[in-house]
Amino acid sequence: METVIKIEGGHRLNGSVRISGSKNSTVALIPACVLASEPVTIYGVPDISDVRSLITLLNELGVNVEERDEDTLYIDPTHMENVPLVSEAATKLRASYYFMGALLGKFGHAEIRMPGGCYLGPRPIDLHIKGFEALGADVQYDNGCYILDADQLTGTNIFLDISSVGATINIMMAAVFAKGRTVIENAAREPEIIDIATLLNKMGARIHGMGTSSLVIDGVEHLGGCSHEIIPDRIEAATYIIMAAAMADDMLIENVIPQHLDAILMKLKEIGINLQIGTDSVHVFRTENDLKPTEILTKPYPGFATDVQQPFSVLLTQAVGQSTVTETIYAERFKHCDELKRMGADIDVRIPSAFIHGKTKLYGARVKATDLRCGAALVVAGLMADGVTEIHDIYHIDRGYDHLDRKLNRLGAKLWREEV
Numbered sequence: 001m002e003t004v005i006k007i008e009g010g011h012r013l014n015g016s017v018r019i020s021g022s023k024n025s026t027v028a029l030i031p032a033c034v035l036a037s038e039p040v041t042i043y044g045v046p047d048i049s050d051v052r053s054l055i056t057l058l059n060e061l062g063v064n065v066e067e068r069d070e071d072t073l074y075i076d077p078t079h080m081e082n083v084p085l086v087s088e089a090a091t092k093l094r095a096s097y098y099f100m101g102a103l104l105g106k107f108g109h110a111e112i113r114m115p116g117g118c119y120l121g122p123r124p125i126d127l128h129i130k131g132f133e134a135l136g137a138d139v140q141y142d143n144g145c146y147i148l149d150a151d152q153l154t155g156t157n158i159f160l161d162i163s164s165v166g167a168t169i170n171i172m173m174a175a176v177f178a179k180g181r182t183v184i185e186n187a188a189r190e191p192e193i194i195d196i197a198t199l200l201n202k203m204g205a206r207i208h209g210m211g212t213s214s215l216v217i218d219g220v221e222h223l224g225g226c227s228h229e230i231i232p233d234r235i236e237a238a239t240y241i242i243m244a245a246a247m248a249d250d251m252l253i254e255n256v257i258p259q260h261l262d263a264i265l266m267k268l269k270e271i272g273i274n275l276q277i278g279t280d281s282v283h284v285f286r287t288e289n290d291l292k293p294t295e296i297l298t299k300p301y302p303g304f305a306t307d308v309q310q311p312f313s314v315l316l317t318q319a320v321g322q323s324t325v326t327e328t329i330y331a332e333r334f335k336h337c338d339e340l341k342r343m344g345a346d347i348d349v350r351i352p353s354a355f356i357h358g359k360t361k362l363y364g365a366r367v368k369a370t371d372l373r374c375g376a377a378l379v380v381a382g383l384m385a386d387g388v389t390e391i392h393d394i395y396h397i398d399r400g401y402d403h404l405d406r407k408l409n410r411l412g413a414k415l416w417r418e419e420v
């Protein structure tokens with residue numbers, strides 16, 4: 001037996017939806033809390049399976065975690081123990097690797113199983129390892145586990161060959177207690193990195209230059225407790241804006257930082273979506289005219305986010321003419337296209353691009369969420385399709401979308417879970 005999501009397509013969306021705290025921030029903020037010697041309270045925590053996997057790992061480390069209210073986590077690492085993180089929980093998500101930087105930084109030792117996460121083609125972590133080694137750590141890989149050791153981490157200059165989000169955050173966490181100054185050059189500039197650095201600075205870290213490609217970390221000796229509100233999830237926001245663009249008469253997406261979505265909002269306007277940008281919301285109105293085709297090139301922030309290209313592609317099946325989506329981050333991130341083709345889309349994938357020909361009618365079908373944002377794309381397609389769409393492997397979707405069913409049904413969609 002498997003639980004699937006079923007969607008009866010064709011129902012118009014109306015009303016408002018509140019965006020939850022950012023998954024990609026939360027999954028780094030939680031491991032970052034172990035660096036403190038006192039309790040940390042995080043507000044706006046999304047209810048997603050990645051968070052539950054991280055809570056399991058915190059429990060294994062003897063960290064006291066209390067879930068307060070619907071979206072607040074109280075994390076007390078005062079009596080934690082640095083045990084090896086070798087349970088299956090570590091393999092359920094990508095971000096378990098942030099315990100490498102956090103535990104290495106705090107204890108000079110970390111032992112952790114290989115991370116999981118979406119398969120988007122190869123996802124090496126060589127830049128994380130090179131960064132830890134540059135700080136003075138010895139890193140071994142044995143039987144599916146990374147073992148990191150250091151007597152003393154020492155600040156240094158680290159140039160990242162690629163501005164990797166994960167490597168930037170992981171090295172930053174390892175460096176907070178390092179002796180002297182660490183400078184990460186070609187650092188990633190994603191808003192989530194600013195969020196993590198802000199939490200660490202509230203704890204007492206000395207990090208400067210966040211949001212620029214030159215991140216400076218001056219080592220400190222102690223980090224204390226604090227409280228922190230997570231930034232809104234720009235990828236969840238983009239997903240709901242795309243759903244609204246496809247199916248809404250009048251829909252308000254609230255708790256959004258529109259600047260985080262500049263590249264995406266620009267593209268939506270370009271293809272003819274009728275939207276109004278507020279200070280912390282985006283209002284989408286019904287688009288009567290045919291959509292125009294466009295070209296998308298995924299790029300690190302502030303460019304068009306790779307995590308949004310999959311749901312955005314569904315919208316492009318409704319544009320009249322040929323659109324092109326080119327991946328510069330994960331060349332193989334096109335598995336959703338095969339699933340969309342089952343629903344009637346006309347897409348030709350020639351890696352690293354997908355050529356989408358529209359406009360095509362979409363029909364409900366039995367499809368598979370091959371990864372998280374493929375799942376999001378299939379939900380968008382299911383809302384638009386004629387008939388019922390049945391989505392399998394929905395655990396991918398549940399890694400990243402807080403209360404998807406409740407949020408969508410309140411907007412007027414017909415979506416439910418069923419055992420098949």
Ligand SMILES: CC(=O)N[C@H]1[C@@H](OP(=O)(O)OP(=O)(O)OC[C@H]2O[C@@H](n3ccc(=O)[nH]c3=O)[C@H](O)[C@@H]2O)O[C@H](CO)[C@@H](O)[C@@H]1O
Pocket residue numbers: 024027094095122123124125126127128129162163164165166167188300306307329330
């Ligand atoms: C939990 C989290 O925040 N996940 C996000 C994070 O993933 P993640 O942090 O894994 O992505 P990175 O920014 O590290 O990856 C960017 C590129 O660098 C390559 N690379 C990365 C590290 C490394 O050591 N070696 C290497 O070659 C990757 O294969 C990829 O081609 O950023 C991605 C790119 O915005 C998003 O799609 C993910 O949603």
Ligand SMILES: C=C(OP(=O)(O)O)C(=O)O
Pocket residue numbers: 093094095116117118119307372373400
């Ligand atoms: C790829 C993603 O997540 P992760 O890095 O956690 O696999 C994503 O959020 O789209």
